Amino acid sequence: MLPRLPLDDRTYAEIVQQARRLIPKRVPEWTDENAHDPGITFIELFAWLTEMQRYFIGRVPDKNRRRFLDLLGIQPADASSARATVQFSNIKAPVTLPRGTKLMAEDQMFETEASISLVPLALDRIVTRTEREANDVTATNDHANVAFYAFGKDARTASKLYLSFDRELSAQEQVTININLLEADKGVGNDEVQHLVINREAISPSARLSWKSYCWDEAAGTAGWMPVEVVEDETLHLTLSGKISFCLRAPMRTVTVHPASEQPRYWICATVEESGYEMPPRIRQLMLHTVKAEQKDTLSEVIDFTVSGEPHEEIHIATYLAVFGQIRVQVQDADGAWRYWQEIASFEELPHSDRPPAFYSVLRHASMEHVTVQFSDGSTGAVPPPGQTVRIIASEPKFDLYRFIGRSNGLPSQSFELYNLSCKKREALKLQVGEQEPDGHFKWQDWKRVDEFDRSKPGDRHYIYDPVKRLIYFGNGEKGAIPPVSMDTNIVLTGCELGGGDRGNVKPYLISEWVNEAHKALQIEVNNPSFAAGGSEAETLQVTLQRAQSELKHTFRAVTNEDYETLALATPGAAVARVHAIPLYKPGLDDYPREKANGQVSVVVVPYGLSDTPTPSAGFLQTVKRQLDTRRLITTEVHVIPPIYIKVTVNAVVVVEPQFVDEGQRLVEQLKKLLRPLDGEHGTKGWKFGRSVYKGDIYNALSKASGVVYVQDLWIDAEGAHVRKSAGGDIILPPQGLVYSGQHEIELISRTHL
Incomplete structure (x- = not known):
């Protein structure tokens, strides 16, 4: 039996229901729709x-399904690796860990994504200070599930965040702090990984910070707060989570900061120079010595280098496999083929030659930071040609058992099985095929992995890797080239990566073991303060079909009002709570909708905030505008504007039952729930943009309350820009207007006192 593809996913019950709904339209005289009617039968x-x-x-x-998906440009998602932030502590001496340093979480291997320099340094105290109060939040920072406000709930100008270290930082010493912020619309317990890379250049910060340290000022001859050099700020002034790297310009001095005033310390300070945060930044954790780690086990890696072609060329490789594994060197010839060069211990005893041999040497350093590959002077040994012609293949020693795949027999549609390599990702392999030359040496060509051979030409060096069957397929000579025939093994792996899948989503503090004995001897402690996330198995075809249906409905171009609103809500780096698109409107248009601005759209955005009337900053509006400008029609002009808040105050005399005469506050709360700009709990919506406040709305809200007999008297007052009051006492709002509650006055009269 062939598998089922739901070209029409309607069920029997849905078909019956759709037909019955057409009866009043098509046959209005048919009035008996009960089950006993023959027509229903x-x-x-x-x-x-x-x-x-x-x-x-x-x-x-399934093959046809994949072709249909390919026509839509959709492929089943590959297996992905979990990622986590790891932190190092108990550092007794400076050390640099190369990229790819291997760590263990029970039976799951993780590798660091970048090199990291560790020095003996720790955060001593953390203090927040506003104009009203100062708090020591050091203990809070030690518990990542308790967030604290970096600059208080108001985050006003001159609010400060102080960080002290356990030792003096020397001048020009670079320090990197990882700041994990609590997102505006997330709870403290939510630990999620952003799979989409945020374009930080498209985000305009809402506020501006300055960083200073208490240092010795040589010019003034005294100590004081001096600016530090911010090398990198991924947080964009504490708008996003990320790293801040800085270095000092002068020697530090100790100073006492309240309330951590029991002793002087070495402090740096972040100050709010320009306020404007919609949601004041809340910090989950500040950490030193952190780096991202990915759940994978790289057995072999390929790194291409560009060389100048000069004598005595040196290449420095700062990766774990290069430092602790085997190194092979390939050099590319003019015809594009790669050839292996031979490693020797030294060039000193080599004789001069008109045709110098292809040699290189490897210098390993005691610091375990990197290794150096050296080439000769062109006389005792050959010099690589200039350009991107040198390739370093660094691998685990055990990889020699797996890297040889087999030999080609020259026939079409060959396949080879990887018996001992459980590579879950389609991109986990890099492959070369060799062709033997008359002198017995091989020249090697890179082959490219593709999903299908449909677009492959006869000469294309393509192959397919199936992670489920662990099979490598080659073309038939018409679609994809056939590997050249060889009597010896000529199909080899140059790159290989294991890992991926949902098992890598480990719990906090499980990434705690070193793999290499040299790293264990350093006695440095390592752990992951939060969950590893993002690991998933390869997507099945059924899931891919469901995703395709969802992606086809996904909004990616701004055409309709709903498109603008959907895209504005999804703006990276801007926590948008509500949005409203006003077509044919521009700021300053007074008599809208009688007067219209052709080709223009105004988008009103409301940010998340702690106040009753959250107002977006200029940076916030600019961030949303950049998002919409990349998606709008070229003939449309987009304006992103803040809402106009209208303060509405209700004055009413309400007749109630005798037992409810003391519950006026309950009616006030009922009005506050009605007249609010933001959405509430349990799906309740805030006031609709631009909708007038009618007396009937207030009558209805008050009359629904328990104990209310009737509303005897009612009048409404309003304050705000461009607000009008009708002859009947209703409040007319501008198109971008939103209401919020003033001090409502509700007078209750017992029914028995009338």
Whole structure:
């Protein structure tokens, strides 16, 4: 039996329901729609026949499904590796860990994504200070599930965040602090990984910070707060989570900062120079000595280098496999083929030659930071040609058992099985095929992995890797080239990466073991303060079909009002709570909708905030505008504007039952729930943009309350820009207007006192 493809996903019950809904329109005289009616029986009969026909039409093989998806540009998602932030502590001496340093979380291997320099340094105290209070939040920072406000709830100008270290930082010493912020619309317990890379250049910060340290000022001859050099700020003034790297310009001095005033310390300070945060930044954790780690086990890696072609060329490789593994060197010839060069211990005893041999040497350093590959002077040994012609293949010693795949027999559609390599990712392998020359040496060519051979030409060096079957497939000579025939093994792996899948999503503090004995001897402690996340298995075809349907409905171009609103809510780096698109409107248009601005759209955005009337900053508006400008029609001009808040105050005299005469505050709360700009809990919506406040709305809200007999008297006052009051006492709002509650005055009169 062929597998089922739901070309029409309607069920029998849905077909019957759709047919019954057409009865009033097509046959209005048909009034008896009960099950005993013969017409209903015929509808059910034909629905059954339709469902049966749809079932047989939908019998399409998986191969065709993949072709349909390919026409849409959609491929099943590959397996992905979990990622986590790891932190190092108990550092007794400076040390540099190369990229790819291997760590263990029980049976899961993790590798660091970048090199990191560790020095003996720790955060001693953390203090927040506003104009009203100062708090020592050091203990809070030690518990990542408790967030604290970096600059208080108001984050006003001159608010400060102080960080002290356990020793003096020397001048020009670079320090990197990892700041993990709590997102505006996330709870403290949510630990998520952003799979999409945020373009930080498209984000305009809402506030501006300055960083200073207490240092010795040589010019003034005294100590004081002096600016530090911010080398990199991924947080964009504490807008996003990320790293801040800085270095000092002068020697530090100790100073006492309240409330950590029991002793002087070495302090740096972040000060709010320009306020404007929509949601004041809340810090989950400040950490030193952190780096991202990915769940994978790289057995072999390929690194290409560009060389100048000069004598005595040196290449420095700062990766774990280069430092602790085997190194092979390939050099590319003019014809594009790669050839292995031979490693020797030294060039000193080599004789001069008109045709110098292809040698290189490897210098390993005691610091375990990097290794150096050296080439000769062109006389005792050859010099690589200039350009990107040198390739370093660094691998685990055990990889020699796996890197030889087999030899080609020169026939079409060859396949080779990887018996001992459980590579879950389609991109986990890099492959070369060799062709033997008359002198017995091989020249090697890179082959490229593709998903299918449909677009491959006869000369394309392509192959397919199936992670489920662990098979490598080659072309048939018409679609994809055939590897050249060889009597010896000529199909080898140059790159290989294991790992991926949901098992890498480990719990906090499980990434705690070193793999290499040299790293264990350093006695440095390592752990992951938060969950590893992002690991997933390869997508099945059924899941891919469901994702395709979802992606086809996904909004990626701004055409309709709903498009603008959807895209504005999804703006990276801007926590948008509510949004409203006003077509044919521009700021300053007074008599809208009688007067219209052709080709223009105004988008009103409301940010998340702690106040009753959260207002976006200029940077916030600019960030949303950049998002929409990349998606709008070229003939449309977009304005991103803040809302106009209208303060509405209700004055009412309400007659109630005698037992409710003391519950006026309950009616006030009822009005506050009605007249609010933001959405509430349990799906309740805030006031609609630009909707007038009618007396009937207030009458209805008050009359629904328990104990209310009737509303005897009612009048409404409003304050705000461009607000009008009708002759009947209703409040007319501008198109971008939103209401919020003032001090409502509700007078309750007992029914028995009338």
